[in-house]
Amino acid sequence: xxxxxxxxxxxxxxxxxxxxxxxxxxxxxxxxxxxxxxxxxxxxxxxxxxxxxxxxxxxxxxxxxxxxxxxxxxxxxxxxxxxxxxxxxxxxxxxxxxxxxxxxxxxxxxxxxxxxxxxxxxxxxxxxxxxxxxxxxxxxxxxxxxxxxxxxxxxxxxxxxxxxxxxxxxxxxxxxxxxxxxxxxxxxxxxxxxxxxxxxxxxxxxxxxxxxxxxxxxxxxxxxxxxxxxxxxxxxxxxxxxxxxxxxxxxxxxxxxxxxxxxxxxxxxxxxxxxxxxxxxxxxxxxxxxxxxxxxxxxxxxxxxxxxxxxxxxxxxxxxxxxxxxxxxxxxxxxxxxxxxxxxxxxxxxxxxxxxxxxxxxxxxxxxxxxxxxxxxxxxxxxxxxxxxxxxxxxxxxxxxxxxxxxxxxxxxxxxxxxxxxxxxxxxxxxxxxxxxxxxxxxxxxxxxxxxxxxxxxxxxxxxxxxxxxxxxxxxxxxxxxxxxxxx
Numbered sequence: 001x002x003x004x005x006x007x008x009x010x011x012x013x014x015x016x017x018x019x020x021x022x023x024x025x026x027x028x029x030x031x032x033x034x035x036x037x038x039x040x041x042x043x044x045x046x047x048x049x050x051x052x053x054x055x056x057x058x059x060x061x062x063x064x065x066x067x068x069x070x071x072x073x074x075x076x077x078x079x080x081x082x083x084x085x086x087x088x089x090x091x092x093x094x095x096x097x098x099x100x101x102x103x104x105x106x107x108x109x110x111x112x113x114x115x116x117x118x119x120x121x122x123x124x125x126x127x128x129x130x131x132x133x134x135x136x137x138x139x140x141x142x143x144x145x146x147x148x149x150x151x152x153x154x155x156x157x158x159x160x161x162x163x164x165x166x167x168x169x170x171x172x173x174x175x176x177x178x179x180x181x182x183x184x185x186x187x188x189x190x191x192x193x194x195x196x197x198x199x200x201x202x203x204x205x206x207x208x209x210x211x212x213x214x215x216x217x218x219x220x221x222x223x224x225x226x227x228x229x230x231x232x233x234x235x236x237x238x239x240x241x242x243x244x245x246x247x248x249x250x251x252x253x254x255x256x257x258x259x260x261x262x263x264x265x266x267x268x269x270x271x272x273x274x275x276x277x278x279x280x281x282x283x284x285x286x287x288x289x290x291x292x293x294x295x296x297x298x299x300x301x302x303x304x305x306x307x308x309x310x311x312x313x314x315x316x317x318x319x320x321x322x323x324x325x326x327x328x329x330x331x332x333x334x335x336x337x338x339x340x341x342x343x344x345x346x347x348x349x350x351x352x353x354x355x356x357x358x359x360x361x362x363x364x365x366x367x368x369x370x371x372x373x374x375x376x377x378x379x380x381x382x383x384x385x386x387x388x389x390x391x392x393x394x395x396x397x398x399x400x401x402x403x404x405x406x407x408x409x410x411x412x413x414x415x416x417x418x419x420x421x422x423x424x425x426x427x428x429x430x431x432x433x434x435x436x437x438x439x440x441x442x443x444x445x446x447x448x449x450x451x452x453x454x455x456x457x458x459x460x461x462x463x464x465x466x467x468x469x470x471x472x473x474x475x476x477x478x479x480x481x482x483x484x485x486x487x488x
Contacts, residue, residue: 040111040219044159046168048218049152050175055210056118056148057176059125059203061183064295065288066128066196068281074132079282080275080407084399086140087274092392093143095385096242098150110155111220118214120145122207129200149176150384158221170361174303181299185292192288248382255382257444258363262386264437265327265359268334268430270387270394275402276337279424283407284346294350301354310358319366320444326359327438331431338428366444401426 040048075082105113120142127135149172156168191199248255280286280294313322329352336349367383405425422428 041217042219044155044219044221046156046160046171049155049172051213052114052118052210052218053148053152053172054175054179055206055213056121057179058183059122059206059210061180061295062187062190062199062203062206063125063128064184064277064292065188065191066199068278068288068291069196070128070132070135071278072282074136078403080278080402081399082136083275083278084271084395084397084402086136086395088392088394088396088399089140090143090146090392091270091388091390091395093141094146095388095392097144098147098384098388099242099244101145101147102150102154105151105154106222109220109222110151110158111214111218113151114148114155114214114218115211117145117148117151118207118210121148122204122210125207126200126204129197155221170306174307177299177303181296181303184295185289188288188292242385242388254445257440258367259382259386261323261327261437261441261444262360262363262383263390264433264440265330266387266390267394267397268427268433269330270390271396271398271426272334272337272394272430274395275398275426280346283423284341284343286343286346290343294347297347298350298354301351302357305354305357306361309355310361313358314362314365319362319369320441322362323359323366323441323444324438326356326362327434327441329353330356330359331434331438334427334431334434338422338424338426338431341423397429398426401429 071083072079101113101117124135124138124142127138152172153169156172160168187199187203190202277291277295281288281291286294310322313325317325333349333352333356336345336352340346340349363383402425405422407423407425
């Protein structure tokens with residue numbers, strides 16, 4: 001793609017670079033189907049999934065500093081609003097496509113869709129230096145396939161027993177956090193020392209390494225006998241409907257309370273993830289190195305909170321109280337971000353944010369304890385659907401609130417941006433949302449133990465006993481509570 005004489009400055013034209021990208025896309029897309037036969041190194045394991053996740057998000061973590069710079073240069077006006085819209089479109093597309101991709105992976109296998117999702121998630125990376133406008137456009141549209149976690153969790157479910165699945169999911173989530181502990185700092189150092197171009201090239205190389213690892217090393221996890229007879233097996237609309245799980249929310253009062261809690265607490269969290277590092281760098285005036293250090297420290301503290309503190313709290317104060325404590329930490333964190341304007345305030349709020357990371361694992365645990373084994377997937381699917389919806393709505397909401405309160409990027413003093421009293425208005429809105437979430441969570445019944453579940457007797461009784469409680473016949477099936485102990 002490069003043509004330059006000895007005295008000319010080497011350069012790559014946008015058209016030639018795009019041709020190269022399109023050619024690479026054709027090759028990699030073809031490889032998706034070439035790899036349909038069982039391949040890989042060894043038996044499928046959780047470690048294969050861990051490596052795929054680590055490489056993908058390590059590549060994106062390297063781009064933290066260059067992406068903030070490119071975002072500001074591309075959208076000097078209404079930067080926060082455009083950032084929110086870009087991530088909002090990506091999140092909504094991911095929410096809409098995740099069930100379809102999951103259903104198709106049940107037919108065609110996990111490996112092909114791991115290739116597809118990783119490739120399209122990482123496709124925007126080289127465009128950062130070729131064409132920033134195309135970079136942000138492709139980021140938005142990549143949401144259709146940017147559902148690697150969904151396929152990875154399906155991969156892990158294929159190869160683990162039910163009693164070890166939570167541990168495996170925790171390992172995958174911890175790997176995601178670990179990949180973001182070091183990569184932003186490395187990216188910031190390389191960007192400062194050698195320029196953004198080297199960082200983009202390195203991130204692209206790691207993304208290609210991830211794709212090659214899937215092609216060569218990752219074996220198919222879904223046994224052939226578990227798939228339909230042919231690739232032409234029909235996919236029903238019910239399987240692909242992203243709103244199918246949400247429509248079941250109102251069937252059980254406990255499910256409804258849990259889903260409302262998740263929605264009100266994860267909505268500001270999703271918005272915060274999309275804009276917080278830009279806010280730190282351009283409004284609070286953190287340097288690129290300080291932003292990278294902030295990510296690393298909060299990431300390490302979050303891992304410690306989820307692996308050590310969470311277990312201690314669950315044993316000492318119980319599942320429900322752990323959720324309430326996590327929501328309390330989240331309210332404090334968001335309020336601190338909203339009112340804080342000094343560097344030390346952001347660091348202190350970051351430590352509190354690490355403690356608030358215990359909320360979602362505690363919610364997953366209370367679902368696991370209360371739901372029957374055959375309802376686990378249904379309820380967890382509802383919660384995942386709620387989070388996916390928040391990934392679209394949260395960034396758009398934060399960008400809109402920044403825009404309404406005139407928080408823009410300029411070279412003036414940070415205290416002159418927006419309101420002098422509330423430097424970060426969206427974070428204060430988020431704190432109010434989480435406060436409502438805490439009030440709803442107060443009514444979630446905590447399970448008292450497996451022996452107290454009224455459904456346990458029905459579950460293991462004979463057919464006549466189990467149907468004695470359903471005088472309306474099959475019509476009552478769809479209205480059976482999804483969780484036990486659901487009275488409020």
